[in-house]
Structure formats: structure tokens, C-alpha cells
Amino acid sequence: MPDSLQITAAAPDPALLDLPWHIPLEEWPESVLAALPRGISRHVVRFVKLSGRVIAVKEIGETVAYREYELLRALSRLDVPSVEPVGVINGRRSPDGERLEAVLITKHLQFSLPYRALFSTALQPDTTTRLIDALAVLLVRLHLSGFYWGDVSLSNTLFRRDAETFAAYLVDAETGDLHERLSDGQRSYDLEVARVNIIGELMDLEAGELLEEGVDTVAIGARLVERYEELWAALTDAESFGTGERWRVAARIEHLNELGFDVGELDIITDVDGTTVSIRPKVVDAGHHSRRLMRLTGLDVQENQARRLLNDLDAYRAAADRQGEDEEFAAHDWLTTVFEPAVRAVPRELRGKLEPAQMFHEMLDHRWFVSREQGRDVPMAEAVRSYVDTVLQHRPDEKSVLGVDTAVMPRISDLG
Secondary structure, eight states: OOTTOEEEESSOOGGGGGSOTTSOGGGOOGGGBOOOOOOOOSSOEEEEEETTEEEEEEEEOHHHHHHHHHHHHHHHHTTOSBOOEEEEEEOOBOTTOOBOOEEEEEEOOTTEEEHHHHHHHOOOTTHHHHHHHHHHHHHHHHHHTTEEOSSOOSTTEEEEEETTEEEEEEOOOTTOEEOSSOOHHHHHHHHHHHHHHHHHHHHHHHHTTOSOTTOOHHHHHHHHHHHHHHHHHHHHOOEEEEGGGTHHHHHHHHHHHHTTEEEEEEEEEEOTTSOEEEEEEEEEEEOHHHHHHHHHHOOOOOHHHHHHHHHHHHHHHHHTTOTTSOHHHHHHHHIIIIIHHHHHTSOGGGTTSSOHHHHHHHHHHHHHHHHHHHTSOOOHHHHHHHHHHHTGGGSOOSSSOOOSOGGGOOOGGGGO
16 A cells, blocks of 8 residues: 555544555456446546445545535535535555546445436336425525535435435535525526536436436426425515414414424514514524434434324324323334334345335335225234235345446336
């Protein structure tokens, strides 16, 4: 190992020293690589097995690598959905002394997929719409945090299933910049870049016959703008009403919670004569339901998954006539007698198919469909067995090594 090798990391893993840094990343041996689906990137990117986990290694210029590392660390501190940075390795040289590019290392986001993999393996009529909605939510969160992305696209995003929707994560901050507050011009330009990039990416999918027929790619790009502006307005617009309509303050907060955001602070201004009141959310954050579930059960899940699990918890409390009881006690009993037994009932070899919260969400869906078909309330244990036998075992594994690049993934219709 060359003496000039420099590792910058908050908590460096000694196993990093065992990787072949003296070889260009494109030529790394299969023995150290994890064959996970990759998105399109202007740089060489490889997934690597390290200490029982998977990391993403991107070959990139030294200055850009350090800058992106610090940006990702800042986004992590702001609790914005993004990949977690591991470190930067610089000073790489080949055995004959040739200088090699620095690399940026991030943690692989478990259960996540690039958009091309989703279109290649799980075509659904509304997949495009759900991905665009997820990206709109991510972009709003980034802009509220003062982050200007500069290259918003599906390619620079990873997606995880969140109940019936997707949650989006920033995976490439190379062109980004963090400000105290973004101007309307910066937000508008970022949004226009996103619209143009998305139309181009969807046209590329269309050319590769990966996009469902009849999709209007230009309309999908416009949908991102529409959804972004709708959410931005709900979070930041001022609202005025008479003093006799103060219930609208609570209604505004409830609406924001339904969108998945908490209201940390409100500006409430009353006219001199007291006839009208104006409210404007000052501090907003996402994750109202996921934080409540975390507080009650310790489960750390996506927002829509949390919403679904909380609904099941509320149904459990109602069925047991425990609405008047402290919800922490009921939540503990629900966790130990409903959620955990259902997840443990899945055979060990199938548990890598989905993360536990998504699996439980699908179990609830399956139970509802089976109960409707049979005209009776199917017990959870029976529904779980049916779900495993008829649904789960036929699903692709979203956690383990897939062994195929997205560039060669066939469409689902080509698999017979």
C-alpha cells in the first residue's frame, strides 16, 4: 500500500486498507464487488463489499470529492434524505507510479433502487407518477433546508418503497451548494433543470421500450413542477382569516401533518383592530408520522409506512377497547403481539425480500383482500402464511446482491 494514501473519514473502517486502491476503479476484481443495480453516472461507480456491508465508491476529482463529502455530511446533520458519506481516499497511485483519481465513499442505501431498475423489474401503470411525486417531496425538503441541487434528475436519486408510494433520496451532491436560504430564482432554476432532465430521462426509457405505452413525457415533467409548487405553497404560504375562524389554524397544521410535515413554529399576526389573523409556518420538517411511531415503538420507518402502521395500532387499540389508556402501553403490546410475530413468521431465507415495515404493510393489504374475498375477518397469522406463499416468495430480493447491471435488465414483459 503506497505511503501517500490519505483517508479522510469520521469513523474509518480498517478494512478499507485491504481494498485495491492501486487499481483504477473500472478494473477492480469481481471478488470485492457487489453486483447491485446501478444508475447512470458520469463517473465510474462500483458497489463494494466491506465488513459485512456494502459501500458505493465513486472515482472523482480530489477537490470535488472533498466538497461533496462535506455537503453530504451537512445534509445528514440537517436530516435530509440523502446517502450517508463514509469518507474520501486520495493519494492513489498505480504500481508504476501513475496518479489515480480520488474516490468518494458512501454507504449503500439498503432496499433502494435507481429509477432504471424500477422500470426494468417492476413495471406498474402509475410507477412514473409515484416516482415524480417522491422527487417533488425531496426537492421541497432540500430547498427548505437551503440546498441548491443544480442537477436535479432521476439519475441522481435513489428510491425506496414507502407503503404504496416511494421515498426519494439524494445520491449525488456534486453540483450542489448549501445556503442559509434559497431565493425564488434559485428554486425556479433548480425546478426547471429538474423538469428538463426528467423529460430527457423518460424519453430515454421510452426509446429503450422500458416505459409503459402512452406516457406523455412532457406532461410528466410538468407534473413535477405542479406537485412541487403545490407542496411548497402548502408549507410556506401565508393565510388570512377572520378572528371567528381560528379553527383554521388547527386545520392548517392538520393539513401539513397529512402531507407528512411537522410545524415547529408559526407566525401568527393579528390586525390592530383584531378583525383578521394571518398565519405562516416558519419552521417545517417532514416525518410527523414516522417520528410518532419511533417515539411509541422505536421503529424507524418511512413516512407512509409509519402512517399505515399507526393506523393498524389505532385499530388494535379500538378492538381491545384501550383508547383511554396511555398509548405507549398499547403500542408496546401491539409491537410484541402483532408486528414482531408477523415479521418473525416469515422464513429467514425470505426476509431479505423487503424491509420489515414494507413487508408488514403488504401483509395488511393482503389480509384485507383475502378477508374481502372470503367474506370473513381472516386472522393475522393466517394472512401472513398466505402472503408468504402467494406473494412474498415470488418477489425479487431488494436487499441482496442481484448479480445484474440495470443496463442489461430485461423488461418484465420479456420474462414470459
